[in-house]
Amino acid sequence: MKRKKCSALLKGSLVLAAVLFMESSGVSGLGQQLAKAAEEANKEYGKYGTFDVSNSAEAAKEGDVIGEKEAGNEEESSEENAEDHAEESSASVGDKFSQLGEGNGLSGAPGKIPSIADGQNGTATEETPSQSDFSAATGVQEYKATDITDSTTSLKVARGYAPADYTVDGQAIWNGTWQSLGAPAQVYLTAMSPDENTVLGYYSLACYEQIVEYSQNGYSLMEHQDGVFDSQTMTPMLMFMTADTYCDYLAQTILPGQQLEFCSQEEITQETQNQMDAKANELYQQTSQLFQGSGYNVDGAYAGVVQREYQVTLNGYPFKLVMIAAVDGTQISFNGEFAYNMGSVNQTLIAWESPCSYFMLTPESEFEANQDVFTQFVLNTTVSDQFTQALMNVRNQLTQMGIQNYSSMNDITSACQSSMSSSMGTEDTYTTTDQFSDYIFDQNDYTLSNGDHVKVPTSYDYVYEGTDGNVYVSDSSFDQPGGSTQLYPN
Numbered sequence: 001m002k003r004k005k006c007s008a009l010l011k012g013s014l015v016l017a018a019v020l021f022m023e024s025s026g027v028s029g030l031g032q033q034l035a036k037a038a039e040e041a042n043k044e045y046g047k048y049g050t051f052d053v054s055n056s057a058e059a060a061k062e063g064d065v066i067g068e069k070e071a072g073n074e075e076e077s078s079e080e081n082a083e084d085h086a087e088e089s090s091a092s093v094g095d096k097f098s099q100l101g102e103g104n105g106l107s108g109a110p111g112k113i114p115s116i117a118d119g120q121n122g123t124a125t126e127e128t129p130s131q132s133d134f135s136a137a138t139g140v141q142e143y144k145a146t147d148i149t150d151s152t153t154s155l156k157v158a159r160g161y162a163p164a165d166y167t168v169d170g171q172a173i174w175n176g177t178w179q180s181l182g183a184p185a186q187v188y189l190t191a192m193s194p195d196e197n198t199v200l201g202y203y204s205l206a207c208y209e210q211i212v213e214y215s216q217n218g219y220s221l222m223e224h225q226d227g228v229f230d231s232q233t234m235t236p237m238l239m240f241m242t243a244d245t246y247c248d249y250l251a252q253t254i255l256p257g258q259q260l261e262f263c264s265q266e267e268i269t270q271e272t273q274n275q276m277d278a279k280a281n282e283l284y285q286q287t288s289q290l291f292q293g294s295g296y297n298v299d300g301a302y303a304g305v306v307q308r309e310y311q312v313t314l315n316g317y318p319f320k321l322v323m324i325a326a327v328d329g330t331q332i333s334f335n336g337e338f339a340y341n342m343g344s345v346n347q348t349l350i351a352w353e354s355p356c357s358y359f360m361l362t363p364e365s366e367f368e369a370n371q372d373v374f375t376q377f378v379l380n381t382t383v384s385d386q387f388t389q390a391l392m393n394v395r396n397q398l399t400q401m402g403i404q405n406y407s408s409m410n411d412i413t414s415a416c417q418s419s420m421s422s423s424m425g426t427e428d429t430y431t432t433t434d435q436f437s438d439y440i441f442d443q444n445d446y447t448l449s450n451g452d453h454v455k456v457p458t459s460y461d462y463v464y465e466g467t468d469g470n471v472y473v474s475d476s477s478f479d480q481p482g483g484s485t486q487l488y489p490n
């Protein structure tokens with residue numbers, strides 16, 4: 001018993017330190033570093049040291065089909081198919097999502113992707129008649145930031161940024177399958193078009209670990225098992241995935257029981273590649289410094305961010321699913337001999353995370369028209385500054401409590417929520433800027449009257465803030481809404 005306990009403590013401290021360091025190192029800023037340029041793709045991503053990316057399953061290649069049809073959906077007769085299609089033709093994607101069961105698979109909690117038809121408590125956007133008439137009669141696009149409130153703590157935790165006529169809904173997830181010490185709460189939100197046929201989605205930070213080896217004197221002390229919660233590190237297990245493979249994983253999670261054909265991956269500019277390399281190098285160097293003299297070895301680090309597109313048929317019609325995911329991780333090992341007949345302990349672990357991920361599901365015929373909408377959603381939909389800081393405070397407090405022997409996050413939920421409430425206060429701001437993402441995405445950063453920041457593609461020459469706080473973008477100076485204030489890039 002003493003041997004196992006000693007090893008467990010070693011392993012626990014190893015992963016905890018790695019996870020907590022990753023969360024405080026600023027690597028999560030990778031979520032906005034995606035390129036859209038026509039250069040030769042470089043799929044090495046950011047890698048430093050001897051990080052073994054072969055631990056990740058191979059990502060789908062062009063033309064590959066991922067996902068499986070739901071059981072019992074065998075081919076029907078042509079007559080029955082025709083009848084079913086007639087019934088489905090009037091159904092929306094919102095309706096289709098409502099039939100998919102637990103579409104929010106990452107949360108581990110019952111929850112369908114919000115649908116107006118479901119009667120869920122979404123926060124419907126509001127437009128005055130004058131705003132609607134103005135937007136319809138001009139080339140102006142109107143966007144609205146919708147606050148997401150955690151129903152448990154009654155705190156504003158995030159914002160969803162979408163066209164003003166979209167319905168935005170979201171929640172903070174506690175006690176889900178993928179909650180961890182690194183991310184005791186996660187935010188999940190969607191924005192749905194008025195016809196319910198276009199859905200935008202966002203997942204906040206999720207932390208995982210992969211046990212490559214954990215043995216003592218040649219005997220395995222713990223085997224890796226996907227989905228199993230490691231109570232020693234307070235982290236769920238999931239095999240490491242590179243950013244492209246993680247996109248494939250998310251695509252099947254969002255649309256379970258559907259067959260998706262992988263179409264393409266956005267090419268990565270050299271600037272983005274250099275930045276990911278620099279992030280991986282920085283993570284490696286800083287983690288090595290953290291463990292210096294401890295006997296732990298930092299084998300390498302990884303950082304990647306990609307956008308991938310898929311085709312899927314819903315209600316008999318072709319749709320496009322676009323996934324954006326950021327992934328970073330550190331591979332750490334320990335090899336040591338201990339006195340008192342403890343023998344040798346060998347450990348190799350990968351502490352990895354997805355700082356953020358986004359998706360868009362839209363009819364193929366509307367894909368091009370909705371790309372700018374998705375871009376602005378990605379650049380401006382995020383958790384609040386206070387939520388990010390509160391997570392760090394919660395992790396620090398829980399670590400000091402010595403919670404490594406709890407069996408699940410359920411055991412410490414009340415402590416997490418209490419700490420979150422006391423740390424956040426009542427304000428919510430969005431001031432974090434990333435100049436590199438502005439350069440890569442060809443975006444400009446603007447400051448609203450309340451101090452929050454929004455990012456707008458440089459393709460729009462004019463940006464205005466209305467008296468209602470909504471943002472208007474246009475290519476013409478003649479489209480300024482009455483009473484609005486023109487904004488200028490920072």
